Amino acid sequence: DARVTQTPRHKVTEMGQEVTMRCQPILGHNTVFWYRQTMMQGLELLAYFRNRAPLDDSGMPKDRFSAEMPDATLATLKIQPSEPRDSAVYFCASGLGYEQYFGPGTRLTVT
Amino acid sequence: QQQVKQSPQSLIVQKGGIPIINCAYENTAFDYFPWYQQFPGKGPALLIAIRPDVSEKKEGRFTISFNKSAKQFSLHIMDSQPGDSATYFCAASKGGSYIPTFGRGTSLIVHP
Numbered sequence: 535d536a537r538v539t540q541t542p543r544h545k546v547t548e549m550g551q552e553v554t555m556r557c558q559p560i561l562g563h564n565t566v567f568w569y570r571q572t573m574m575q576g577l578e579l580l581a582y583f584r585n586r587a588p589l590d591d592s593g594m595p596k597d598r599f600s601a602e603m604p605d606a607t608l609a610t611l612k613i614q615p616s617e618p619r620d621s622a623v624y625f626c627a628s629g630l631g632y633e634q635y636f637g638p639g640t641r642l643t644v645t
Numbered sequence: 646q647q648q649v650k651q652s653p654q655s656l657i658v659q660k661g662g663i664p665i666i667n668c669a670y671e672n673t674a675f676d677y678f679p680w681y682q683q684f685p686g687k688g689p690a691l692l693i694a695i696r697p698d699v700s701e702k703k704e705g706r707f708t709i710s711f712n713k714s715a716k717q718f719s720l721h722i723m724d725s726q727p728g729d730s731a732t733y734f735c736a737a738s739k740g741g742s743y744i745p746t747f748g749r750g751t752s753l754i755v756h757p
Binding site for chain 1: 677679681686687688689690691694734738740742743744745747748749750
């Protein structure tokens with residue numbers, strides 16, 4: 535049963551610290567998405583990769599967020615420095631065409 | 646600009662009822678309309694999806710109705726069960742980019 539995996543599942547950090555979230559997409563999928571979910575904003579698209587190339591990161595605050603795919607089995611989302619307003623659940627999803635499969639998310643709390 | 650508007654924000658029904666969640670879109674280039682189901686502490690999971698060349702699609706107790714001229718689509722849950730209690734998201738995407746635009750979500754509670 536192929537699944538998207540994300541680590542860590544929970545992260546509590548202090549303001550100003552660097553946070554790195556990792557995602558392993560489903561083998562064979564060629565698209566990877568990073569989303570942020572909050573009660574106020576719902577699901578927001580942060581970044582989108584196809585065949586490991588970044589195609590859309592317009593939803594991502596460029597000054598502090600960065601997303602990369604160093605290889606086909608790993609996608610990373612980094613926040614440096616983190617701020618309390620970054621507290622949210624971050625989801626990675628992978629897909630092949632229209633269908634997307636979400637990971638379990640990383641719940642980030644920045645104090 | 647919210648391209649996919651979802652309503653209601655929350656919905657409470659009794660077991661056996663038929664909750665209906667509605668979505669309206671603006672971009673006529675959209676050609677794929679999925680619904681996702683999300684349980685607390687979990688990621689959204691693809692539930693059912695429809696293309697604009699059909700007006701209805703059924704999978705088990707879940708049905709999508711699609712009205713292309715009105716640019717609206719809805720999710721119906723037949724014989725709803727307490728286990729259907731979750732948040733439901735509609736979305737729309739178009740070929741080429743495959744980037745979905747999500748609705749804001751509907752929190753459904755099904756009472757026993």
